[in-house]
Amino acid sequence: MPRARRLPTAAGVTRTLCLVSVLAAVGLLPWLSGKDPALTVLRARSAEQEPTREALDAIRRDLGLDAGPLSLLGSWADDLLHGDLGTSWVSGTDVLPSVVAGLQVSLALMGAAFGVAVLLACALVAPVLVRARASAGAWAAMLAAVPEFLLATVALLVCGVWLGWLPTSGWQGPEYLVLPALALGIPAGGLLGRLVADALPAVLDERWVELWRGAGVSRTRVSAAALRRVLPPLVPQFGMVAVGLTGGAVAVETVFAVPGIGRTALGAAKSQDLPLLQGAVLALLLLGLLTGAAAAFTRRRLLGPALRDASLNLPPARPVRTHPAIPLTLFTALAVAIGGGLLRDPYAVHTADRLAASSWSHPLGTDALGRDVLARLGHGAAPTVGTAAVVCLLSLLLALALGFLPGVAAGAADIANALPPVIVGILVAAAAGPGTGGAALAVALISWPPLAAHAAALVQEVRASAFLTAQRAIGASPLWILTRHVLPSVAAPVARHALLRLPGIALALASLGFLGLGAQPPAPEWGLLLDESRAYVERAPWAALAPAVALALLAGLAVSGAAYAQGRKAVKETPVEA
The missing domain is CATH 1.10.3720.10 (MetI-like)
Structure with missing residues (x-):
């Protein structure tokens, strides 16, 4: 009972600290951003004025930026409590x-x-x-x-x-x-x-x-x-x-x-x-x-x-099974498109072939600069799926660590679940600028809660098992039990769970690239390709359809792969009747 009372307290403290940290990050955006806010305001107010030291210092005094980050945060919080969100630096109107x-x-x-x-x-x-x-x-x-x-x-x-x-x-x-x-x-x-x-x-x-x-x-x-x-x-x-x-x-x-x-x-x-x-x-x-x-x-x-104070759980859901040919077919289609694109140059510009339709020389046509769409699609797999693999690994490691601290993880997860990747991506881009690293950090910050919850449930199950009681009885050290029994029993299932989430993480990264918060031109990232093609979608729809189909295949692969894995797991766990 004492432990059951401590966990909600730890979750509440962690939840409060995470919320305060998010609010502090929002309040300190003028200091966290890599650009000089005074220069931004000067350009917005008068694009022709020279950014002299005197002019920039005057703007800093006007905005209160010369008082330091803590004073700026305190002033922002005080204005917020009075319902004042400040004045736009660009338009000069109330926010x-x-x-x-x-x-x-x-x-x-x-x-x-x-x-x-x-x-x-x-x-x-x-x-x-x-x-x-x-x-x-x-x-x-x-x-x-x-x-x-x-x-x-x-x-x-x-x-x-x-x-x-x-x-x-x-x-x-x-x-x-x-x-x-x-x-x-x-x-x-x-x-x-x-x-x-x-x-x-x-x-x-x-x-x-x-x-x-x-x-x-x-x-x-x-x-x-x-x-x-x-x-x-x-x-x-x-x-x-x-x-x-x-x-x-x-x-x-x-x-x-x-x-x-x-x-x-x-x-x-x-x-x-x-x-x-x-x-x-x-x-x-x-x-x-x-x-x-x-x-x-x-x-x-x-x-x-x-x-209200009891846990009400549903019976285990029936798994959605699928034929193994479905994920195999989707994977083959993606692999063929990516492999064909890797044999071509994604940066070669041919202005005479701008927005060309599909042909033998350009199977998926060309974009507004005459670059081969198939080549950019193939080379875009690495920044899209490769970055997702790194994010997936980081989320897995964080989830395994937090699986042993369920109270701390629960409080942080509440705040992480309230922040979609796009919102975190906007904050990271405002602080560090748009880029692949910032997008990966944004997705990693909010993609760990499902894995941590899975890890915590497995840790609790393993710790309550009879064989661990026997290990303690024969004098096994806590480190031996952790490294030889608990971690191996937890890491493998959570790693498989993380692998199933890989396509979803790739889609989240693509959405940030589509919004201009991820990879920047001329990188051939799939979300960025889709964003670039929107400007001429009426004249050259094939340039937009190529990354759209690739992302759709990736989404289908995520669904069919997860369904196939669930079906295999259900077959293994079904008892064989005599």
Whole structure:
């Protein structure tokens, strides 16, 4: 019992320290950024004025930058407590009205996207309730794996450019909301549907369902009771889906030129308008924290007073199995495209072949500079997937370390889960500048919580096992037990878990590259390739489709590979009947 009381205390302290650290980093952005804020303000106020020492010193005194970082942080925190977010360095207007206006647009977009997600989740779950089997799991998993920025680009290209059904940019009426809401809501709906569809069959096999049906209870009441049984353990995951909408909104708002808070934050980071960036990031962070709190409150209400202090777990979900030919086919297609591109020069410029269509000399066409798209696609695998492998390894090492400190990890994980990769990427880019290293750091900072939770559960299971009790009884030292028994039992399963997350990490890095926060030109990174092709997508759609298809194949490989691994694990764990 004393240990059970200490863990929540440690989690609370860690949660508070991490939140204070994030707020301090936001408040110290003018000092953390690698550029001189005074020079940025001078360029914004008068581009023709010479950056003399006297002019820069005057601006530093005006902004309070000459007082030092601690004084600057204290002044910013005091203004924040009084509801003052400062003045934009670029426009000279108050930050608060701009943040409020952008937040209203983003909330409207996220509300519409959440409605799309709920409708799609209902459509995916309905067959499971009717046939009592997880028939929607594979489709839901594929929809959930598609990144928002990729779906937004394809929707803009197909529905907006080719078919002309809906407007492709702006925010002037309800019709401008349709494509952004679909691009943002479909992956979220796929994830919600997958969570419920995977859990429902096991619940419908429980004894009480059979008793209710035998007593003549209607199918509608049984389905409603099964959903109520499923929802409480899944509500925290629903909260993370809503947080994902916050991060995905940045990319979707950028693609469709929606004046939301995410696009405002991204524009402020690129222009080094740090007061506006501080206000926008605070608004996004507040959205994430409020979403997590609302998820916790909803779960407590669903459980009721009798179960609020108890843990309610679902029965093990039936694994979504897939044929081994599916991941093998996807991997082969990616390998062929990458191998063919590696044989070509990705930087050779041929201005006479600008935006050329597919041909024998250029199988996937050329970009705006006449560079071979296939070559850039092949050479882009290393900065996309290779960097993801490094991030995956760092997350694995951190998760193994935090697996032995579950109280500390739980508090830090709450803050990490409230920060989508895009938000952390914006902060890192504002402090250190955009680049591959900054993008990798941003993804690594928030990708460890699932692995740490897995490691903590395995550590607890191994420590409670009988063979460790026997080792202690014969006098084995704690170091011997740790290195010879605990770590080997924990490291292998968590490493396999991390490997399954590798494609998802690569997609997160690609999203940062797409937003200009990751690899910089002329690097052939896949997200950057997709971003560069948006400017001429009407004239040369093949340049955008090539990295889009590669990212889609990577997402499909993640889903099918995970499903195949789950199926193999389920077969191994199934007892063989005599």
